Amino acid sequence: MIINNDHIQDSNRNKLEEHSESFDFLANKLSKKGHNISNIVSKLSEFQVAIPSWALGAGGTRFGRFSFYGEPSNLEQKIEDVGILHSLTQTAGAVSLHIPWDIPSDYKAIKEKADALHIKFDAVNSNTFQDQTDAKESYKYGSLSNISSAVREQAIQHNLDVINIGNKLGSKCLTVWLADGSCFPGQNNFQTAFQNTQDSLKDIYKGLPNDWSMLIEYKPYEPNFYSTVIQDWGASLMLANGCGDKAYTLVDLGHHLPNSNIEQIVAILQLKGKLGGFHFNDSKYGDDDLTVGSIKPYALFLIFNELVYGMQNNPQNPDLAWMIDASHNVKDPLEDLIQSLEAIQEAYAKALLIDQEALKAAQANNDVVKCQEILQGAYRTDVRPLLEKARLNTGGAISPIDSYRRLDVRGQLIKERGKNTIATGL
Numbered sequence: 001m002i003i004n005n006d007h008i009q010d011s012n013r014n015k016l017e018e019h020s021e022s023f024d025f026l027a028n029k030l031s032k033k034g035h036n037i038s039n040i041v042s043k044l045s046e047f048q049v050a051i052p053s054w055a056l057g058a059g060g061t062r063f064g065r066f067s068f069y070g071e072p073s074n075l076e077q078k079i080e081d082v083g084i085l086h087s088l089t090q091t092a093g094a095v096s097l098h099i100p101w102d103i104p105s106d107y108k109a110i111k112e113k114a115d116a117l118h119i120k121f122d123a124v125n126s127n128t129f130q131d132q133t134d135a136k137e138s139y140k141y142g143s144l145s146n147i148s149s150a151v152r153e154q155a156i157q158h159n160l161d162v163i164n165i166g167n168k169l170g171s172k173c174l175t176v177w178l179a180d181g182s183c184f185p186g187q188n189n190f191q192t193a194f195q196n197t198q199d200s201l202k203d204i205y206k207g208l209p210n211d212w213s214m215l216i217e218y219k220p221y222e223p224n225f226y227s228t229v230i231q232d233w234g235a236s237l238m239l240a241n242g243c244g245d246k247a248y249t250l251v252d253l254g255h256h257l258p259n260s261n262i263e264q265i266v267a268i269l270q271l272k273g274k275l276g277g278f279h280f281n282d283s284k285y286g287d288d289d290l291t292v293g294s295i296k297p298y299a300l301f302l303i304f305n306e307l308v309y310g311m312q313n314n315p316q317n318p319d320l321a322w323m324i325d326a327s328h329n330v331k332d333p334l335e336d337l338i339q340s341l342e343a344i345q346e347a348y349a350k351a352l353l354i355d356q357e358a359l360k361a362a363q364a365n366n367d368v369v370k371c372q373e374i375l376q377g378a379y380r381t382d383v384r385p386l387l388e389k390a391r392l393n394t395g396g397a398i399s400p401i402d403s404y405r406r407l408d409v410r411g412q413l414i415k416e417r418g419k420n421t422i423a424t425g426l
Contacts, residue, residue, distance in 0.1 A: 001412045003087040011403035019398050023385040040352050044390035050094035050122035050323040053102050056081045057423020059327030068332050070413030073421040075102050083117030089341050090396035094122040096323050099162045101424040107168050124166035128155040129179035142180040144200035145193040145229045152200050159204045177217035181224030193229050198242050205243040215250035215276040233265050248276025254287040263302045270310030270317045277321030289327045293343025301379050304351035338400045349383040
C-alpha cells in the first residue's frame with residue numbers, strides 16, 4: 001500500500017480549522033515569550049528518526065507472539081511499511097536493517113524502492129546473539145568475547161560482511177550489540193572476555209570505510225544474568241576509545257538499571273565527543289521495549305534537554321543517529337511506531353522551548369526553584385500544534401494515527417498480504 005498526497009489531504013481536510021486555531025493560539029503565546037516559532041517548526045520538520053526493520057511485525061515474548069496479520073514477509077514489504085510511516089509523519093525517513101534478517105536479494109531494486117519512498121538506509125546492525133543455520137561455530141558461550149578464536153573470527157567476519165552489505169545500500173554506520181556474558185560466577189574470566197572483545201572490535205574497526213562510524217551498544221543484563229561483557233556506558237566508552245575516533249557509544253533507553261540517570265550519561269558522552277546515537281523506547285522494569293514516552297515521558301524530556309544543550313554547545317560530538325528500538329505484542333506495530341515518533345518529536349519540541357540562558361543564570365545563582373520552574377514550564381506546554389504544523393509543512397498528516405485508521409491501512413495490508421505472513425526478526 002502506498003499513501004499518496006491525495007490521501008493525506010483528504011484525511012487532513014476536517015482537521016485544518018481546529019489545527020489553525022490551536023497553532024495560532026500557541027504561536028502567539030510563545031512568540032510573546034521570545035521564541036522563534038518558524039525556527040522551532042523548521043527543526044521539527046528536519047528531525048528524522050530511523051525505523052528498525054524488526055519492529056514492523058508483531059513483537060513477542062518468551063511465552064507467545066500474537067500476529068496483527070498483514071505483516072511484511074520480506075525486505076521490500078518492510079520498506080513499504082516504512083514508506084507508510086514516513087508519508088503520514090514525515091519524520092521516518094530512514095530504515096535500520098538487521099543482518100542476516102534483511103539481506104537484499106537485489107540491491108538495485110531495494111535501493112530504487114527506498115528512493116521512490118524517500119527512505120534512506122541508516123545504521124546496519126549485526127547479529128551474533130543467535131546461531132545461524134549455516135554457521136560452523138556457535139555463539140552459545142559468546143561471540144566477540146568467546147574463548148575460542150574460531151568463534152571470534154566468525155563473529156568478526158560477520159560484522160565485516162554487514163559493513164559490506166550496508167556499504168552497497170548507502171549506509172554509513174555499523175551498530176554492534178553483544179549478548180556476551182555469563183550466567184554463573186566463575187563461568188568467565190572477566191578480564192579475558194573484555195580483552196577479547198576489545199581485540200575483536202579493533203579488527204572490525206579496521207574494516208570500516210573512511211566515512212563510516214561504529215556504534216557500540218551496552219546492556220546491564222539479559223540474556224546473561226550474572227555478567228555482561230559490555231554492561232554499561234563506561235565499558236562501551238572504553239571500548240570505543242580503544243578502537244579510534246570513528247567509534248562511539250550508543251545509548252538504548254531500555255538498557256539501564258532502574259532509576260539510572262540517563263540524561264547525565266548523555267551529557268558526559270557529548271562533552272567527550274563520544275555519543276553516537278540512540279535507540280528510543282520506554283520501560284517499566286527493564287528492557288521492556290515499550291512505546292516511547294508511554295511510561296516515563298518526563299525522563300525523555302530531560303534527556304532531550306541535555307541533547308539540545310549538547311547539539312548547541314558540543315561541536316566535538318558528531319551528528320547523532322536517531323533510531324527507535326521498540327516492539328510490543330499487543331499493539332498494531334505501525335500504530336506503535338507512530339506513537340513513538342510523536343513522543344520523540346514532542347520531547348524534542350519541549351526541550352527547544354527551554355530558555356537555556358535563563359537556566360544557566362539560575363544555575364549560577366544556585367536558584368534551585370527557578371531551575372525547576374524553567375524546566376517544568378517547558379514540559380507543561382502542549383506542543384502538539386507545533387508538531388502538526390511541521391507535518392503539514394512537509395506534506396504529512398495532522399493526526400497520523402487518525403489518518404492511519406481512516407485509511408484502514410492495516411485492513412489494506414491484510415488484503416494485500418493475507419493473514420499468515422510473519423515478519424523476520426525477533
